[in-house]
Amino acid sequence: MTTPLHLTAEPLLSVNNLTHLYAPGKGFCDVSFNLYPGEVLGIVGESGSGKTTLLQSISARLAPQQGSVIYNNGQAAAQSLYDMAESDRRRLLRTDWGVVHQHPMDGLRRQVSAGGNIGERLMAVGERHYGDIRQKASQWLEDVEIPVSRIDDLPTTFSGGMQQRLQIARNLVTHPRLVFMDEPTGGLDVSVQARLLDLLRTLVVEMQLAVVIVTHDLGVARLLAHRLLVMKQGQVVESGLTDRVLDDPHHPYTQLLVSSVLS
DSSP: OOOOTTOOSSOSEEEEEEEEEEETTEEEEEEEEEEOTTOEEEEEOOTTSSHHHHHHHHTTSSOOSEEEEEEOOSSSSOEEGGGSOHHHHHHHHHTTEEEEOSSGGGGSOTTSOHHHHHHHHHHHTTOOOHHHHHHHHHHHHHHTTOOGGGTTSOGGGSOHHHHHHHHHHHHHTTOOSEEEEESTTTTOOHHHHHHHHHHHHHHHHHHTOEEEEEESOHHHHHHHOSEEEEEETTEEEEEEEHHHHHHSOOSHHHHHHHHHHHO
């Protein structure tokens, strides 16, 4: 993926010496990086490398044991995420941030219609007019290629691919500044994955989203991410621009990951 157009000197998110170990060799240790507006950072590695636990910590869902996460909302002084009140962190996740789960029903309300799932996010940022909310929900269903005729259907009646696209619409309708994605194409068949990746790439570029995406799929990482962190047993063993890391890996573990994909 090409370099983002609007990298600035001011990071949107700064992760400093972050650690969370819940058992020997389980979790992650001493991770640091900056994320800039409009940038997509991929975190890759095998299952058990600590990448999902790291994502939970930097997205305000799992308090680290040490280190800090600093968020710059562009409106006031940068804030330390875990110095905020819990209510403020929850508000971030409802408004300024989005989280796209691997299993879409983890990010959707089962007993709320497709339109209602999108509408709830709009209400969280102050929308109250029913007609406006329904119109915006309809537009987003179109944008993610879900028939508007399904607006009143429950997400449990959707296919896995449609559920994932609905979860994306729910998260992006409020135009968040930062989105966290955990294996967003996991469990989908190849043709559905391809359509979803095309959609994600388009939305990321059009909305100039900052994204942190966790994936074990290096093809997904190459398509979406500007930069990569490669994790092994809770440690970042290599980082850099995506094309450099995948085309000229320096660490033996990264070389093994890349060669296993190519072989």
